[in-house]
Amino acid sequence: MPTDVRVRDLGYAAAYLLGSVFLLMVVPVARITWWQAEPSPALWVELAQIGVACVGATQRRSHPLVGLGLTTAAMAWGIVITGGTGTGVLLMFTDLLYCAVLHTSRRVSWAVSGAAGVVIVALGVVGLIAKGPSDAVQILLSITALLGIPVLWGREVRRHQEQAGVERDRADQTRRVAELDRLAAVTAERASMARDLHDVIAGQLSAIAIQSEAVLSLPDPDPATLRRVLTSVRTTSVASLNEMRTMIGLLREDDAAADEPRTAPAGLDSLGTLLETARATGLTITLDDRRPPAAAVPAAVDLAAYRIVQESLTNAAKHAPGSAVGLTLRNDAGMLVVEIDNDLVPDAAPAGGTGTGLLGLRERASAVGGRVVAEQHGTRWSVRASLPVPS
Structure with a gap:
């Protein structure tokens, strides 16, 4: 797990700790009361519950299942010992449930989602049996808000992330195919240029060689013939040089010589x-x-x-x-x-x-x-x- 992720989780845990302690000290009624505990629980019990939940919050990205277990234990402890759950602990539980759906493997994510659904149904049935239809509806709505919203939110964000990953892979594959096509086109073009180079330069150099050999084979060439052949040799040499410069310029990968004039292919x-x-x-x-x-x-x-x-x-x-x-x-x-x-x-x-x-x-x-x-x-x-x- 990258260090910045761990630091971010510690920041979340610190913020949850400060917020939960503030609510406990300043707004003590900001909590869900499941049953009335007599006598009222000591302050250290409430602080210990918050502390255990905050330890779980430090694992929200690195080990979300461990974090979810700790916050679930803290919330269950608060329900049994104090008869209620503080708002800060409740927020940490829903956050860890969301992380357990989002930041785990596909199999674990579906397992957590299924477990949350089973708990919602089970508590709804228990409420129906123990409290009657009216209270059972309220219990079911509360449990659904507590468990269902984080799970559905996590599932939706995970779906978007997976879809984005598929699109990125598809874009990378398309880019690789396009790059291969480009390289194939460049290779084919270079092969075509090589044929052009052979056709042009080889023919012109062969003409130069034949003309030179013809002059050398003459025992005593007259000046007019010699001048005509040498003029043709020079013309062919200059044309060969221009063709060579053009082909080399086309084969260069940089644009350093982009401003140099290039001759058009002959027709x-x-x-x-x-x-x-x-x-x-x-x-x-x-x-x-x-x-x-x-x-x-x-x-x-x-x-x-x-x-x-x-x-x-x-x-x-x-x-x-x-x-x-x-x-x-x-x-x-x-x-x-x-x-x-x-x-x-x-x-x-x-x-x-x-x-x-x-x-x-x-x-x-x-x-x-x-x-x-x-x-x-x-x-x-x-x-x-x-x-x-x-x-």
């Missing part, structure tokens, strides 16, 4: 820059855009289509350097169809890879409700993506 409207970068690697790219003007494309589909084109061009530059690439964009039955095909180069040196690029394309298309098919057709390699768009 099909940025195809021109992407194709120029790919052409700088040596690819010959033909674009056939059959989409209707100002066609509405959801942002997620727009980003997915751009990443699919970017990854496909990167793979073509890796595995078929210098090949001819055809890129077709068209709308077909509520689907945005993206087709990229390139010549296969039999004598090209094999390029290492983990195979995550093609897997990433399929996952990205699946995330927006589409699909990607990559396969060989004769001497050409084809990637076909179908992504849903509003009709």
Whole structure:
């Protein structure tokens, strides 16, 4: 039991002691007389009764059953010896009865409530037999007020406390579920960002590596070619740096960099820059855009289509350097169809890879409700993506 609870109980007991002694000394008639004792009881008997009840009051929260037993004994002693019960002792008894219902286990609480009900009925029957109907009604009303009100009050407060506890547990459970959902959403978003990071940075760095290798492989590159390739390398490097800064800023958990500008995710409207970068690697790219003007494309589909084109061009530059690439964009039955095909180069040196690029394309298309098919057709390699768009 916490110390503050014990101190509070001692305060209650001290207040009961002072109030009971004051009533005994100043207003001695403030008591219930059960029968007239002859001769009148000595003062110390009354004070002893109050003292025993006050000792019980010190246990109102820590050991309410013990406290109830002591106050019940004090009240019974007063009825037998003095023929009455002081108001102070009566208040302590009702308070301890209330605490015994409220601050004990569920089983004990119901046992105390049941015992109080049995006593009320028993005393009512005894009064009916001994005093007759008229006096029995008065006795029953008095006993009901003495025992029934504290019990009913304790039961009601206990019910509200239990209901509040259930609501707190439910709120805690809801909060934990919401936190788990939030963590799951953050994890999924971070996984999506990781795919974006691979699609963007890996493609751009691969382009830089291929362009650099192309320049180094030339025995005596002319200044115009060298300048064009180095300009493309610089442009791609700056774009990679901006994309990296954007992704790192999104992944940070604090808002320290909230005021820093962040680039928007690329879409099909940025195809021109992407194709120029790919052409700088040596690819010959033909674009056939059959989409209707100002066609509405959801942002997620727009980003997915751009990443699919970017990854496909990167793979073509890796595995078929210098090949001819055809890129077709068209709308077909509520689907945005993206087709990229390139010549296969039999004598090209094999390029290492983990195979995550093609897997990433399929996952990205699946995330927006589409699909990607990559396969060989004769001497050409084809990637076909179908992504849903509003009709």
